[in-house]
Amino acid sequence: xxxxxxxxxxxxxxxxxxxxxxxxxxxxxxxxxxxxxxxxxxxxxxxxxxxxxxxxxxxxxxxxxxxxxxxxxxxxxxxxxxxxxxxxxxxxxxxxxxxxxxxxxxxxxxxxxxxxxxxxxxxxxxxxxxxxxxxxxxxxxxxxxxxxxxxxxxxxxxxxxxxxxxxxxxxxxxxxxxxxxxxxxxxxxxxxxxxxxxxxxxxxxxxxxxxxxxxxxxxxxxxxxxxxxxxxxxxxxx
Numbered sequence: 001x002x003x004x005x006x007x008x009x010x011x012x013x014x015x016x017x018x019x020x021x022x023x024x025x026x027x028x029x030x031x032x033x034x035x036x037x038x039x040x041x042x043x044x045x046x047x048x049x050x051x052x053x054x055x056x057x058x059x060x061x062x063x064x065x066x067x068x069x070x071x072x073x074x075x076x077x078x079x080x081x082x083x084x085x086x087x088x089x090x091x092x093x094x095x096x097x098x099x100x101x102x103x104x105x106x107x108x109x110x111x112x113x114x115x116x117x118x119x120x121x122x123x124x125x126x127x128x129x130x131x132x133x134x135x136x137x138x139x140x141x142x143x144x145x146x147x148x149x150x151x152x153x154x155x156x157x158x159x160x161x162x163x164x165x166x167x168x169x170x171x172x173x174x175x176x177x178x179x180x181x182x183x184x185x186x187x188x189x190x191x192x193x194x195x196x197x198x199x200x201x202x203x204x205x206x207x208x209x210x211x212x213x214x215x216x217x218x219x220x221x222x223x224x225x226x227x228x229x230x231x232x233x234x235x236x237x238x
Contacts, residue, residue: 001183007199008139015136015206016143022110024218028160029148038160039095040220046087051115052137053079058122059130068127071182078175086166094159104232109223110216114208121201128186128194132201135179136209141167142176 019025026040027033056076063069092102107115121133145167154161166172186200215221223229 002184003187003190003195006182007187007195008135008183008202010145011199011202011206012136012139015210016140016147018210019140019213020144020147022218024213024214025144025148028163029152030156031158031160033160035095037217037220039097041217042087042091042095043097043102044108044111044216046084046092046102047105048089048111048115049084050078051107051111052118052134053084055115055118055122055130055134058119059127059134062127062130071178072095072127075175075179083169094162100214100235104224104235106226106229108216108221108234110208110212110221114205116213117204118207125201128198129201131179131183131186132198133205135183136202136205138176138179140206140209142172145172154197160207166203 004228024033024037027037053076054070056079060069060076063072088099088102092099106210118133122130125133145164149161149164149168152161152164156162187195190198
């Protein structure tokens with residue numbers, strides 16, 4: 001068994017068990033999610049995913065050879081084209097949000113803190129540290145789809161069913177399979193001390209995922225003084 005199977009899968013199973021039982025996830029599975037809460041989730045995720053892509057790009061800058069660059073580039077490209085753009089185009093249309101509204105969103109504190117942690121790991125560590133910080137955001141959602149979609153009784157054209165189904169699509173499974181292989185290779189032959197550091201990074205990112213599902217999404221939590229933010233700089237004229 002590799003590092004993923006031996007060290008990460010037990011953690012993933014435990015984390016998924018917590019998130020899958022949250023009221024927010026249960027509302028998605030049952031189709032009882034209040035529309036505004038799902039809109040909030042989609043808008044916040046769009047902003048988060050742009051920062052997430054930047055973190056992968058930092059990892060790309062640390063590749064030491066063509067083979068690493070080619071492999072890492074595919075993740076950057078897929079994250080931008082297959083995740084950011086899906087939120088910007090498909091999901092924005094599904095929840096009735098225009099692109100100006102998507103671009104104007106201020107990242108909530110839970111999202112900002114999460115990406116700040118991921119960026120720190122990418123900047124201060126090597127490829128293994130970067131992967132451990134970013135991997136939970138992809139692999140956990142595959143488990144959500146595999147665990148919850150078989151018992152979901154919503155029609156296949158239902159918005160919430162489609163959200164879950166995306167994470168068990170062939171393209172998504174192939175992407176996460178590739179990342180699992182990368183995890184095992186990057187973490188192979190690490191010392192006990194190095195493994196402990198990598199597992200700590202992975203655990204922090206997993207806990208950030210739990211926090212957003214337990215509180216941020218369900219309560220639509222933003223900043224204490226949200227009104228003091230000016231109009232998003234991206235919306236201002238040059």
